[in-house]
Amino acid sequence: MNFEWRDGNQLRLLENGEQFFPRVFGAIQRAERSVLLETFILFEDDVGNALHRELLAAAQRGVKIEVMVDGYGSPDLSDNFVNSLTAEGVRFIYYDPRPLVMGMRTNVFRRLHRKTVVVDDTIAFVGGINFSAEHNTSYGPEAKQDYAVEVKGPIVADITRYVREAMGSEAVTRRWWGGRSHRPAVNATPGNAQVLFVYRDNDEHRDDIEKHYLDMLRTAKEDVIIANAYFFPGYRLLREMRSAAQRGVRVRLIVQGEPDMPIVKVGAELLYNYLVDAGVEVYEYIRRPLHGKVAVQDRQWATVGSSNLDPLSLSLNLEANLIIYDRDFNQTLRDNLEQLLAKDCQRVQEDRLPPRNWWQLTKSVVVFHFLRHFPAIAGWLPAHTPLIAQVDPPVQPEMETQDRVETDNEGAKS
Secondary structure (H helix, E strand, C coil), X not given: CCCCCECCCEEEEEEHHHHHHHHHHHHHHCCCCEEEEEECCECCCHHHHHHHHHHHHHHHCCCEEEEEEECCCCCCCCHHHHHHHHCCCCEEEEECCCCCECCECCCCCXXXXXXXXEECCCEEEEEXXXXXXXXXXXXXXXXXXXXXXXEECCHHHHHHHHHHHHHHCHHHHHCCCXXXXXXXXXXXXXCCCEEEEEEECCCCCCCHHHHXXXXXXXXXXXXXXXXXXXXXXXXXHHHHHHHHHHCCCEEEEEEECCCCCHHHHHHHHCCHHHHHCCCCEEEEECCCCECCEEEEECCCEEEEECCCECHHHHHCCEEEEEEEECXXXXXXXXXXXHHHHHHHEEECCHHHCCCCCHHHHHHHHHHHHHHHHHHHHHCCCCCCCCCEEEECCCCCCXXXXXXXXXXXXXXXXX
């Protein structure tokens, strides 16, 4: 499935749960026909329960609702949480649920990592925000900094088509690995309010998101800001970042300084010398964990989505981003990132770079060989046809039994 650039869209940047959840819940409250929702994480906390209430109310007034969650990211939902939805007609799907083996989850690779909502085929939300309370700043020091986009216009038809197929198309569930990679669509007549829906799968679109990042870096003329939570990209992307900086483009990279997983910072630090030596400005976001996956280039190009710049997102997971060409949206996201840089980031200066010694050099050589060959390595990792498991509605009592109980009750009252 290949999509083209769409003109004439309306865009709104949403920062963190405080802006995202009210907009999504409001759209569901106004839904008249359908709600499509897919997410990596759905927790049974304040946010998850609020979503549950909105979906339940919409289903009860006749809205057709389909929900797909990842079997690895959302493994602990209670039967009551799910069954109360399916009893009202909600189609609830687990993407590739797998049993525990010796207490350990086996469905680690090739996850459904997208976060997408479509309401009435007219409004869509795409980004990196899961349905959990940790995306609200009120969660505390561990609250995640993240972004999503609310969009209306022609692009919503493409998003709708893709999500519907992902939730039920035989072609999507049958073909899982292999196929020919296509070059992503080119914006032949750049303007404003233009959006392209781009995704990565393990079939014909294995590196589409990465290719857009590469093209963005190659064509940058003034500056680039990349904010990415899990930064350990392929060798090609690192090379293009260096090349852009060396030809005079101001390239700024924001990564986690207070990571939710310590290994994230360890991995990114191995790349610091390589990037800083070429003039790339590296910043660590230190206010709280960074979870965003966004970038801006020059004055019109931007992207927001679910894809990290790490081996899992670039070579294994199912991801979705919006590529946006719009001056106002670019400025809004740019202003937000500039504020983060000014208030909540520390620049990695020369004196904070990892030491240059034989041990560091050895680690760097190993890392770069790994990054260069990881797409091929990914082909050796466990690959199976993913199970898309729909949860059946709970069995209801037969009408005959219900009638008998009611008759008995009437008799008891008399």
